[in-house]
Amino acid sequence: MDEPTDGGHSAAGHDHPVDPTRVAHARSRGLSAEDAGWLAGTLSLLADPVRARILYALDLVEELCVGDIALALDATVDSVGYGLRLLRTAGLVTTRKQGRVVYYRLAADFPEPLRDHCLRRLVTMSRATGDGDGHDSNLSE
Amino acid sequence: MDEPTDGGHSAAGHDHPVDPTRVAHARSRGLSAEDAGWLAGTLSLLADPVRARILYALDLVEELCVGDIALALDATVDSVGYGLRLLRTAGLVTTRKQGRVVYYRLAADFPEPLRDHCLRRLVTMSRATGDGDGHDSNLSE
DNA sequence: GCGATACCCGTGCGGTTGCACGGGTATTTT
């Protein structure tokens, strides 16, 4: 580890920008590393079958408790509980404890574009046409 | 480990649906496991700093070659090449080979809600207000 | 008060993913 130049193949070897105009444009208006990190972290929370179904279910009905979610999703309580743990930590869902039952609902400051378009529209689209990675578009019984 | 009943903590122990109406509703209109899988797989491609920046840059300018992307992102050619490999496999980007240079651009059938709202709006939001998971909203250059 | 229920939390394991490095191929330049 005595190579002060770079860890591996850096951007070197490309001192000939093929299209300097576009590079400069993308460089100035492109999103920064930290913004990309935040975006990636946020989307990672939706990029999971269990969590996506949880959020979608909570979008349909106002609130649900852990056991009922597991029942509605045919998933284990552990799995749902773990998923909710992450969503809760991220602040995407809020809890309302009544007795020994903990009710979950989407957070009030849940990103609207996420809720409206990323979740609903993409699901609608995936149901309408089975494009993308080549999955078979099975009929929804 | 020969418990034929279940692998672990299944949904058992919760034969008392607290809110049967909502459970049934979420069960019927909820998204299936395969739809959730497709959605998760698609979002996973955006849930990465490098890939998100690549797609965002390609959304700004029409097309770019690999070296120029690495230049605009201050990333290694390897990293960008690897990211493009996944996006290309998923069919989110298309290539146009001219000589020894390979130009990338967003696929024509790139999901519109993804492009318009998931990418742009979320970025705008993250820049405007640093809410959500409690990340510090540092000044953006 | 005591047991049972419903949920939370910490931990270990298996699977997956991202990343860096190697070599290889096609095209352009001299």
Next chain:
DNA sequence: AAAATACCCGTGCAACCGCACGGGTATCGC
């Protein structure tokens, strides 16, 4: 034609993540 460039592809390593299991705590029924 030979060398150099720009990119692709396959592989190994390391880190991360999700999941299952254990135990623990607070609340409700008897």
